[in-house]
Amino acid sequence: MKAEENRLHAYLDGELDAAASLEFEAQMAENPALRAACERQRELSAAIRGKADYHPAPIRLYRVEQPASKSFKFISAFALVALVAFGLGTLLTFRAAEDPLAREVVASHVRATLGGRLIDVASSDQHTVKPWLSARLPFSPPVTDLSQDGFELAGARLDYAAGQPVAVLVYKRRQHVVDVFVWPAAGESEISASARDGFNVARFARGGMRYWVVSDLNRNELDDFARLLAARR
Amino acid sequence: MPHLDAAFNLARWLTRNDHDAEDVVQEALLRAYRFFDGLRGAPRPWLLAIVRNACFSWLQANRPAELHAVDGMEQESDAPGPEALAARDVDRRRLNEAIAALPVQFREVLVLRELEDLTYKDIARIAEIPIGTVMSRLSRARRQLAEALRIIAAPPRLRVHK
Numbered sequence: 001m002k003a004e005e006n007r008l009h010a011y012l013d014g015e016l017d018a019a020a021s022l023e024f025e026a027q028m029a030e031n032p033a034l035r036a037a038c039e040r041q042r043e044l045s046a047a048i049r050g051k052a053d054y055h056p057a058p059i060r061l062y063r064v065e066q067p068a069s070k071s072f073k074f075i076s077a078f079a080l081v082a083l084v085a086f087g088l089g090t091l092l093t094f095r096a097a098e099d100p101l102a103r104e105v106v107a108s109h110v111r112a113t114l115g116g117r118l119i120d121v122a123s124s125d126q127h128t129v130k131p132w133l134s135a136r137l138p139f140s141p142p143v144t145d146l147s148q149d150g151f152e153l154a155g156a157r158l159d160y161a162a163g164q165p166v167a168v169l170v171y172k173r174r175q176h177v178v179d180v181f182v183w184p185a186a187g188e189s190e191i192s193a194s195a196r197d198g199f200n201v202a203r204f205a206r207g208g209m210r211y212w213v214v215s216d217l218n219r220n221e222l223d224d225f226a227r228l229l230a231a232r233r
Numbered sequence: 234m235p236h237l238d239a240a241f242n243l244a245r246w247l248t249r250n251d252h253d254a255e256d257v258v259q260e261a262l263l264r265a266y267r268f269f270d271g272l273r274g275a276p277r278p279w280l281l282a283i284v285r286n287a288c289f290s291w292l293q294a295n296r297p298a299e300l301h302a303v304d305g306m307e308q309e310s311d312a313p314g315p316e317a318l319a320a321r322d323v324d325r326r327r328l329n330e331a332i333a334a335l336p337v338q339f340r341e342v343l344v345l346r347e348l349e350d351l352t353y354k355d356i357a358r359i360a361e362i363p364i365g366t367v368m369s370r371l372s373r374a375r376r377q378l379a380e381a382l383r384i385i386a387a388p389p390r391l392r393v394h395k
Contacts, residue, residue, distance in 0.1 A: 043319070047323050058241070135352060
């Protein structure tokens with residue numbers, strides 16, 4: 001009884017492996033009570049996520065500084081100079097580095113489309129996709145539900161870009177596939193748009209993650225999509 | 234500091250008031266800085282583990298009664314599931330009160346799972362318990378919550394007898 005209850009929760013939380021998941025779904029198909037219990041839990045979970053208070057940190061906490069030593073001021077003057085130099089350096093490097101990245105993500109998008117290997121985990125449920133990704137990546141990418149805005153989540157796959165494993169969230173709009181590449185990176189940046197080989201590309205950085213959006217969708221809709229995605233982060 | 238909100242949210246749910254949560258997080262941040270050169274690159278579970286420990290130390294010092302063990306002392310409740318619960322109709326305030334009323338060990342796994350969307354593995358690391366315990370605490374937390382909400386949600390019938 002208790003083991004079964006635990007399994008139900010593990011199933012809903014996306015913590016069962018594929019085989020156990022299928023087995024549980026088969027059990028549910030034959031057991032209306034189990035199905036109902038599952039539905040109730042799903043609703044409860046949705047209610048908690050939708051209605052429980054989320055307490056953002058007060059501004060004061062954002063001002064908690066790293067403890068400063070006595071020589072801090074002296075060091076910080078040097079640090080400032082170094083930072084400016086470093087900043088200029090990285091700015092120039094980034095300008096040069098962004099373009100190969102655009103090539104990489106567009107290539108991945110095309111490869112996936114051609115090879116038909118767009119999706120490793122097919123689900124429109126963000127609470128299925130996210131745990132699947134976090135179980136396989138050294139970070140946990142945010143997965144946003146944009147179905148209200150006409151972008152259905154179709155699933156996700158793993159890929160390799162920018163010299164590291166990345167998450168690719170796959171959304172669909174009509175017949176168009178929208179790939180969202182996500183990986184952790186410091187800094188924030190606004191949405192900037194470009195095009196490559198006939199594909200539209202948008203990129204931005206939010207909340208410790210970098211996002212590259214690639215699709216054959218028209219410019220306007222892709223920009224809308226990027227704005228929605230950025231706004232939810 | 235990308236995970237500061239997550240840190241504060243956890244502390245706020247564990248201490249149940251703004252002022253103490255702020256103190257605890259501030260202390261945890263200073264501790265975190267000692268290990269990490271700035272928090273920008275610090276992974277969320279790592280920071281949350283530090284915050285969680287700070288919260289439990291604080292509870293130990295200030296409200297030890299809240300820390301009594303919850304595992305193993307389960308009354309086998311074979312009561313039927315909360316049939317009356319239509320979770321989507323649950324009032325926001327009641328839901329928050331019911332979560333706040335859960336034992337702290339249940340509250341923490343629930344908050345980490347539902348509000349931070351962490352995996353069992355990360356929750357196990359943060360709460361320093363085995364994954365199996367995460368699973369059973371989570372299922373008991375949700376059951377208690379469902380039962381509590383049902384009780385609160387159906388007061389008219391109870392009131393008749395008073």
